Amino acid sequence: MPDKLNARPSSGFVSGLTGSGFALLTILTLVLVWPTLLPAQQDPSSRPISSIEKSALFPTRAKIDEGKALAETNCSACHGMDGVAANPELPNLATQRTIYLYRQLQEYRNGNRTASEMHRHVQYLDDAALLKAAIYYASLRYPNKESATEPDWINGDDPLRAVRASTAGCAGCHGAEGNSSVPGMPSLTAQHPDYFITAMNAYKAGERKHGMMQMLVATLGDDKIAEMGLFYALQEPAPATAPLPGDPVAGRTAAEPCASCHGADGNATSADMPTLAGQDAAYLVVSMKSYLDGDRVHEPMQQAMTGTNTIIINDIASFYASEKPLARNVRKPLTTSQWLHRCERCHGIKGDSPDPRYPSLAGQNKTYLMGAMRAYANGARSNRVMHAMSEPLSDNDIQRLSEYFAAQTPRRAIYLDLPCVELDESN
Numbered sequence: 001m002p003d004k005l006n007a008r009p010s011s012g013f014v015s016g017l018t019g020s021g022f023a024l025l026t027i028l029t030l031v032l033v034w035p036t037l038l039p040a041q042q043d044p045s046s047r048p049i050s051s052i053e054k055s056a057l058f059p060t061r062a063k064i065d066e067g068k069a070l071a072e073t074n075c076s077a078c079h080g081m082d083g084v085a086a087n088p089e090l091p092n093l094a095t096q097r098t099i100y101l102y103r104q105l106q107e108y109r110n111g112n113r114t115a116s117e118m119h120r121h122v123q124y125l126d127d128a129a130l131l132k133a134a135i136y137y138a139s140l141r142y143p144n145k146e147s148a149t150e151p152d153w154i155n156g157d158d159p160l161r162a163v164r165a166s167t168a169g170c171a172g173c174h175g176a177e178g179n180s181s182v183p184g185m186p187s188l189t190a191q192h193p194d195y196f197i198t199a200m201n202a203y204k205a206g207e208r209k210h211g212m213m214q215m216l217v218a219t220l221g222d223d224k225i226a227e228m229g230l231f232y233a234l235q236e237p238a239p240a241t242a243p244l245p246g247d248p249v250a251g252r253t254a255a256e257p258c259a260s261c262h263g264a265d266g267n268a269t270s271a272d273m274p275t276l277a278g279q280d281a282a283y284l285v286v287s288m289k290s291y292l293d294g295d296r297v298h299e300p301m302q303q304a305m306t307g308t309n310t311i312i313i314n315d316i317a318s319f320y321a322s323e324k325p326l327a328r329n330v331r332k333p334l335t336t337s338q339w340l341h342r343c344e345r346c347h348g349i350k351g352d353s354p355d356p357r358y359p360s361l362a363g364q365n366k367t368y369l370m371g372a373m374r375a376y377a378n379g380a381r382s383n384r385v386m387h388a389m390s391e392p393l394s395d396n397d398i399q400r401l402s403e404y405f406a407a408q409t410p411r412r413a414i415y416l417d418l419p420c421v422e423l424d425e426s427n
């Protein structure tokens with residue numbers, strides 16, 4: 001491309017401009033081009049349908065044949081003449097919605113959607129040619145498929161099933177649901193996932209010294225730790241049962257300076273603050289002492305413990321341990337079938353898009369669908385809406401949603417009326 005960029009016209013007007021004149025021209029060009037550039041980059045699917053695009057929804061036989069000839073020379077090597085790609089990483093184009101296809105082709109041509117193979121094949125085609133290719137592929141029938149049986153997760157599912165299994169190794173010490181019944185072992189249920197992550201990473205980094213926890217956390221990735229934190233935060237916290245080492249009434253008074261951070265009853269509200277209410281008393285004693293001794297380094301906590309002694313610590317532990325722990329306010333992740341209902345709002349029931357600007361997902365290649373969702377999630381394919389939809393999806397969700405849509409049989413769209421769409425007659 002650099003050769004093209006450097007090939008400026010040597011007209012007297014441009015070359016005769018002074019520095020500031022050139023800057024002014026640049027600003028002026030930007031101001032003029034910006035409003036037309038912006039919506040195109042943001043989301044090609046939300047633009048109103050132009051009259052040329054609308055006419056493509058009712059194509060003549062001749063237009064389809066012209067598109068066919070074009071596809072034969074330019075596209076069939078990869079997308080097939082039947083619009084079904086042999087390579088599962090490529091998208092099927094048969095029955096795909098006309099205006100979606102057309103606008104994506106423009107996106108490849110102008111470089112907003114990056115894929116070098118596609119850019120190379122459309123860069124010299126004008127709008128009329130792109131529209132014909134779109135018309136041809138959209139007009140094709142999809143090869144008959146066995147109608148898919150509904151997968152077993154469709155009527156509800158536990159999105160935390162996989163992580164529940166991976167907490168099995170923690171249950172012996174922290175309890176099956178994270179409510180400890182072994183003195184000295186902390187309960188994990190009333191902690192916010194953010195604090196949980198900080199604690200786990202402190203073991204990983206060697207800042208918190210506990211051989212067993214350091215060893216266990218060493219093999220866990222960030223995603224797994226985050227999932228575990230969410231799992232424990234979603235369990236109902238149980239009150240502590242172990243005997244109290246001191247006087248909870250004296251402890252309440254001694255703990256008054258702690259209320260600003262940990263809450264008056266030990267139930268913290270901020271995400272990075274540990275809840276102490278209902279925590280195992282022996283663990284509370286050990287943790288307070290470890291700040292006092294300097295084994296666990298955290299300046300505000302070390303300051304807070306300064307001047308305390310074993311008696312005060314036992315009293316404070318008894319106070320917090322006898323308070324009722326409250327569950328943290330965290331949202332349960334959606335099940336795959338709940339996600340599916342969200343997708344259907346835009347992509348149509350079973351992925352059969354009712355709007356010619358939005359892609360059908362029904363019958364699309366599974367591998368291609370998974371790649372598309374990951375690309376939206378990591379920003380490799382830019383689209384605000386789909387980034388927001390894809391980012392929270394777990395790998396499991398991406399797999400299942402793709403499997404589901406790939407198994408559906410798409411219908412060819414026949415557009416009789418477009419009641420919700422304003423027509424933009426200007427182009």
Ligand code: HEC
Pocket residue numbers: 071074075076077078079089090091093096101102104105113114115117118121122133134359
């Ligand atoms: C060399 C192989 C190749 C050729 C030839 C080719 N394509 Fe593609 N096409 C691809 C690949 C690979 C992708 C997926 C790229 C991506 O992930 O963005 C793609 C994607 C597309 C998409 C996006 C579909 C969607 O669901 O978003 C459309 C539309 C498309 N091609 C149409 C065409 C048309 C029309 C032609 C002919 C003018 C053509 N392609 C020629 C390889 C090819």
Ligand code: HEC
Pocket residue numbers: 167169170171172173174184185186188196199200208209210212213216228274286287
């Ligand atoms: C052998 C018993 C044992 C096992 C198994 C174990 N832990 Fe622990 N865990 C402890 C002890 C003891 C502590 C307190 C250590 C300290 O003083 O820092 C602790 C502390 C923690 C803390 C910090 C709690 C807080 O309030 O700061 C978290 C979080 C935690 N464990 C999570 C886990 C997870 C997740 C697993 C499973 C992968 C696990 N633990 C397995 C014994 C265990």
Ligand code: HEC
Pocket residue numbers: 186198199254255257258259260261262272273274276284287288296297298300301304305316
């Ligand atoms: C300025 C805010 C602040 C004040 C005041 C404060 N704390 Fe903390 N406390 C924290 C933070 C932050 C942590 C987590 C630090 C870490 O990651 O080690 C913590 C941790 C703790 C823990 C360990 C919890 C666990 O699950 O491992 C105990 C116990 C504790 N504080 C008790 C107290 C007591 C008792 C007081 C009053 C004497 C007090 N704190 C005052 C901020 C505070």
Ligand code: HEC
Pocket residue numbers: 043044045046091339340342343344345346347358359360361364369372373381382383385386389401
């Ligand atoms: C608010 C509307 C909306 C919702 C809800 C939505 N999508 Fe999309 N989706 C779009 C738009 C618009 C595009 C085209 C974006 C572009 O230009 O790249 C798209 C594109 C896609 C693509 C790429 C299709 C192709 O052929 O390349 C996939 C895959 C996809 N969506 C999957 C999903 C899934 C799965 C969900 C549910 C978790 C979902 N979408 C929910 C609007 C939506």
